[in-house]
Amino acid sequence: MYPGALAITLAVMAATVAISWYARRYSGTTVEFYLAGRTVNVFMNASAICGDYFSAASFLGVAGAVYASGMDGLWFGIGFAAGFVPVLLFLASPLRRFGEYTLPDFLAARFRSDAARLAGVAMVQIIALFYLAPQMVGAGTVWELLVGRGLPGLSPYATGVIVTALVMIVYTAVGGMRGTTWNQALQFWIMVWAVVVLLALGIVTGFSYSRALADLSLGPLVSAERWRVADLLRPDPATGKTPADQAREVMSEAYWRARIEPRLADPDAEVTVLMPQKSRVRPGEPAVFNRPGHLYGPLDQISLVLTLTLGTAGLPHVIMRYYTNPSGPVARWTTVYVLVFTSGFYLLASTVGVMGRALAPALAAKGRVGLAIQVVDGVLAYPDQVMPFLAQSLGGDVVLGHVAAGAFAAMFSTIGGLLMASAASWGHDLYEQYIKPDAPEWLRVAVGKAALVAMALVALGLGLAVPRFELTRAFPAVIALMVTWAFSVAASGFVPVLVTAIWWRGTTLRGALAGMAVGGGGAVLFVVMNLLRIRGALPDHPLTALGKHLTFPTLVTVPLALLTIVLVSLWDRRSVPENIDEVWIRVHGTARERQERLLARVGLRARTGRPGA
Template identity: 45%
Template sequence: MNGSSALTLAGVLVLLTVVAVVIRPRGASTVDFYLAGQRVGVATNAWAICGDYFSAASFLGVAAAVYATGLDGAWYAVGFAAGFVPVLLFVAAPLRRFGEFSIPDFLGRRLGSEKVRLVAVGVVQVVILSYLVPQAVGSGITWELLVGSGLLGLSPYATGILVSTAVVAGLVAFGGMRGTTWTQAVQFLLLLGALVWLAATVVGEGFHYGDAVADLSRAPLENPAPDGGLTSEQNALHPEEPAIFGQPGARYGGLGQFALIVTLALGTAGLPHVMNRYFTSPTGAAARTTTVWVLCLAGIFYSLAVMLGTAAREIVPTAVDDHPWLADLTVDGVLQVPEHALPVLGRIYGGDAGLGVVAAGALIAVMSTIAGLLLAAAASWGHDVYERHINPRATQRQAVLAGRVTTLVTACAAAGLGLALRPETFATATASIVATMVTWAFAIAGSALTPVFLLTIWWRRTTAAAAVAGMATGMLVAVAMFTAGLFAAGGLLREALVTPTLVAAPLAAAVTVLVSLRTTAPADVEKSWLIMHGTAADRHAERLAQLVLDENRRRRAGRRARRARG
């Protein structure tokens, strides 16, 4: 349905990201493959984290959620951006000071337990797979709209999933963290550029956010019904009233709104592909400064996404008569797939080239996040399992090869699950299938990893047995709750079930504390505490004291040896 110019422009933008990988040097050591030699600067790392974090859920999903549910969709933007506040305050600097390859590596060394490491690997893989699948779905949706045709007899949706996943898996496997860092930094700048261009174009054509919200709020909010036509949304806060675009309640009640924000905010600190990036910073101070940059960029990015979701809701119905191709994508002027909101705006104002810019931005968002997730999977399997347990005597070349193989296997699993899902299956139950599925990953991370992670960093008494119990509790409760929520009829019960972190995270924290009080803390906890929380002067004094102790031990050993000889 689209001209070749859109595909050509998309290809050029994606090609730039490939070049960004090819021109970077790549080392053969695990430190270089997983951590880019721990020499990534503040600005570059901030851009790379944004490229990692601003996924299909951010670029397509937030605007889609706002388009479909109005103010309730904006809670996704609030939660995604707010997630870096606890990271800034509690995680970034101590995590980098302690230094390791991954979350499982950090927990295993801090608590002195290989069991903790292996359990954390399992949880991390569940989070990664939960996050990868919606990225695959987003790439399928984008390819379907941008290209409209498949390859080798495949559907456009399946082609988008397979092509994007295969390209990124290859780039990550051969480029490692160094190549991926520069790829993600370039991808973020292109992604932000696409969003800024679209926002400037819409505003230049006369769009005003405040006026649009007021206009859209004059009538009940309607969305496509499963059997055709439109159906009015009911207000979850006031069931006797219809939902309004500019008022809360179109999708979530009071409990659901609060639970969603908590789930997204807590989940960020447990996302392995984001937290692993802090190990690439040269110092703890650099990690903290990087987070400040990310918070500023997130505020800009999500503000634009919310504005453009609103713009699409106002502009698309009036554009149907002038753009006949919209008839295939809409029902009575409302998009059938909310994730089409930004690409459709791009085509309305820029033709096929405009569609190419926005759709390429969406593909870039997907590819960048997939790259970070695959690297996190490689680090947890390749370093934490293969090097530590399967082949402890592995050479650097063998260890890097294990990471590359893990990358390809994880990519295949994610693509397979993405192919098994179709957005239409969930269209009537969710504001945005991409944003909703990513929320599940945040729920598991925020329930199973973040409580244990924070306690391990900030409570000396945390033990290995407690960490295992806490992670298991958080993950099992979270998975059980949102699985039950998929079959719940609705109301407060369903809202609590589909955003389970509000219940699962406190349970995980309580279990961790209780078990810690009944078990023994690691013997070297004070040393770990000094590394994570001591000042530079403290750590310098500790090193000097250790040197003095070592020298005294050598002198005593020498005196004993002389007495034995005499």
């Protein structure tokens, strides 16, 4: 246990609870509870969106993915940062101008249909579940590393999951959206500060990005892999070489003799060794740190970036934050700030991944390995642990506390946003619309809080269940991968219907429903089949063969969803909603309104010398 690190982490937890408790006075009505009264300014909302968006995959996973795979991991940072470009161009201002509370609200009003609302609610809940799972995994993992102890009868991992769920219940249910906004903004800057401190210590130690990148790319990329001894010593019929021979080529002789060789006498024993990796882009060649191809083949390279770029625009907890801005133009400027913040953060996080790969061997050789971290001949067995490892190795207990606080801040802020979006769907979109439309304000808020508690308990169950899938055996940067699956569902299920509903008057209800079913349903089916195949519960079959070549379904499901929407809407063109003109004015404004906004901006610029809002 590291008392200083634990104290800093507990202080952050206490601060979030205190902020939520103070904000409770502002959550007495539904518009306050769900949307903070629509009064959040540009800087505060941009910071809160970043806190909401920077999940465990951002704070731990991006650095871990770069550490594990080099260029393949760098795509995560690039894709996450680019994700707000479609939001800026196509969604932020129109959705805020339209008003309402949630994405299901928009769909119901756009198509004048209860079916559209219910389909939207289903998609929100599916995305929330996919996204909550890796956040809870991150919570359990960080607690296991930081504290190393659990409550009586519980493992450290399970304790971390349970403590996080309980804190989140207080965090969101008490403070509502205003308290969540203040917490998310604070937590974003805690994350930034932690990464900056870590990089500063690395630079003082002698880290140089350009030199490290060149040195790491001189030989083949290696990864830590767990092998059963009998399999490790089994010769390849084609070459006669065993996996053990390949491992010895990239491992030091001293480590092999001291740690591996004594265990080779037991065929059923498991050992973790370093293995040279093959490029999936250049068959027959080794994977290299500064070239893509370690984890993903040519199709996956494209699909990964597409998934991350489009997936952001379909995340309900992120898009819901734009409803807290006072107006459409403010929402647009908020997105500009977010683009600046995200680009800077992901640049820093990716650099930490390179720094970890460069410094880990020397730090391990000096005996600077603490926590519950396994280092195999200078390489971390679990890349997602690179930031806590560097923090403890370079700065000791205090810096570890900063990083641990940043990690919990990342998970708290994202979980808080997901719970708010999920609760809004249950409370506002279902209870208020269908069960008791005439319910008083206090009862509406109470139902929203009850939905938050219920979803937090579901998240707890997900966090405890995920380790049984043993995904780390197949994917080293598992947190980033699981978040990307959530992005796949969001990109496929929501983005095609949102873009067409906003920008094509001819989109019909049947087209929208069919597109959501094909896109979102196809993405969910693809991910589930991949999980079953990883566990060996699904035999090789032509229907599952695509999963071997395409880790992310977006490259298939997004075009299919768009094509479905267009074709069904053209076939069903007579059922274009009668209120389409009214909807178009709400989404885009009249020509006169647009001209008045332009003249107002020009006048403000002339008077102050600054651009208008």
